[in-house]
Amino acid sequence: AQDYFDNSIYDQKDDAVFDLQMRAEDHDPTNVRTLDVSGNGNHARLGDGSTPSTYPTKKQERGYSLDGGDYFEIDESSVLDLGSGQDITVFGVLKNLTVSGAANRTVYDKRYEDGGDYKGLGIYYSHAGALVSSLFYGSGASALYATSTEKVLNGLNTFAVVVDRSDTMRLYVNGRLEDETDISPHENTDLTNPQNPIMGDAISG
Numbered sequence: 001a002q003d004y005f006d007n008s009i010y011d012q013k014d015d016a017v018f019d020l021q022m023r024a025e026d027h028d029p030t031n032v033r034t035l036d037v038s039g040n041g042n043h044a045r046l047g048d049g050s051t052p053s054t055y056p057t058k059k060q061e062r063g064y065s066l067d068g069g070d071y072f073e074i075d076e077s078s079v080l081d082l083g084s085g086q087d088i089t090v091f092g093v094l095k096n097l098t099v100s101g102a103a104n105r106t107v108y109d110k111r112y113e114d115g116g117d118y119k120g121l122g123i124y125y126s127h128a129g130a131l132v133s134s135l136f137y138g139s140g141a142s143a144l145y146a147t148s149t150e151k152v153l154n155g156l157n158t159f160a161v162v163v164d165r166s167d168t169m170r171l172y173v174n175g176r177l178e179d180e181t182d183i184s185p186h187e188n189t190d191l192t193n194p195q196n197p198i199m200g201d202a203i204s205g
Contacts, residue, residue, distance in 0.1 A: 027058050034064070034072065040079070044072040044199070056200060063095070064200075068105060071201035080110060082121060082163065082191035090123060091160045094131075103127060106201045107159075111136055112193030118143070119191040123161055131178070133161040133171050137186040144186075146171035146179040 026035040032049050036042045047054025047070055056064035056072060064072075074080070082088060090108050104124045111120035111134075118136040126132055131148040146161070146169050160172040165187040170180040 023062050029058075042074050042077060042080075044074050047071055047073070049073075063093075066105075066200040068103065069201075071106070072199040074197045074199075076194055076196050078192075080197055081193070082119075082165070084188045084190045085165050086191075087162075087164050088121070089160060089162045090121070092158070094125070094157045094159065095155065104132075106198060107131070108161075108197060108199055109201070110193070110195050110197040112195040114138075114193070116140060119189075120193050120195060121161075121163065121191075123159075131159055131171065131173060133169060135163065135169055135183055135186075136191075137183075137189050138191065144169060144181050144183055146181050148173050148178040150178075 026037060028035055028043075029046075032046045032055070033043045034046065036044070046056060054070050056066045056070045058064055080088070092107065094107070104126050107123040107125060109122045109124070111118055111122045117138045118141050119138040120136055122134045122136070124132055124134075133146045134143045135145075136143045148171060150173075158172075158174055160170075162170045162172070163183070164170070166184055167182075168180040169183045171178045
């Protein structure tokens with residue numbers, strides 16, 4: 001992918017493990033889900049699968065509207081985990097983000113608490129207007145962060161979080177590198193956890 005800002009190149013590691021295009025034809029209300037068109041079978045459940053107030057609202061053509069109490073949930077899969085030395089890239093498109101009060105808006109969350117130690121990856125949109133990726137490495141609530149330097153508000157915005165366990169965690173917004181942090185000391189830390197990935201639910205903090 002090319003950075004429109006200065007024409008530099010950034011890589012999105014590996015192939016997609018799920019691809020939720022969220023087109024009208026991929027919306028499957030009968031089974032309360034949106035379909036993974038990558039062929040990997042990682043379909044996203046609408047909310048908790050039984051409470052309509054937790055279901056994202058399908059837009060007429062592509063995408064869904066989320067108001068902070070609704071979300072997508074994907075069944076846990078090893079390809080979405082962060083085992084020892086395992087890399088991952090999370091890419092998405094966001095539009096017209098808003099928050100209220102002190103709540104943050106979850107973009108992607110696969111974190112898990114195990115005896116007071118948190119591990120896994122979280123991406124959220126802060127009430128201050130920044131996109132933040134956080135890697136919890138199993139030492140209490142300690143985490144490493146990459147934060148966008150400019151606010152992500154109106155219009156369509158793309159983002160990519162590249163987690164390279166032997167190097168850095170990098171956050172791109174609209175093709176531009178916003179921040180990176182060294183995560184190599186935790187390259188061999190096993191962050192595997194049973195948490196189902198969540199997209200879109202509001203969190204506090």
